[in-house]
Amino acid sequence: MLCWACRNVHIDTSGSNQWVKWVQGDVTVKDLFRKYLETIGPERILFGTDSSWFPRGFAIRYLQDQLRDLRDLNTPHASMAMIFAGNAKRLLKLPA
Numbered sequence: 001m002l003c004w005a006c007r008n009v010h011i012d013t014s015g016s017n018q019w020v021k022w023v024q025g026d027v028t029v030k031d032l033f034r035k036y037l038e039t040i041g042p043e044r045i046l047f048g049t050d051s052s053w054f055p056r057g058f059a060i061r062y063l064q065d066q067l068r069d070l071r072d073l074n075t076p077h078a079s080m081a082m083i084f085a086g087n088a089k090r091l092l093k094l095p096a
Helices: 029-039 060-072 077-091
Strands: none
Touching (some): 060 077
């Protein structure tokens, strides 16, 4: 609801998704992607991994799972490009 009320609020996709154990009903990351794409749009979703440099390094499984979910939802390539790089570049004012 905060995203609905404040256009400057973004969400990130980081997490090991252990939260699903505590949510009532069957909610998946794919369900959340669907809802976020419908309500706030791809321009306010930021890719996150919960990866670290020590000791495990980049956790590629989170990237693979998120790519699969977005592909299953038939997310356009341009929207995926925003989520996985473009939005962070825009917010951090990095070169395109």
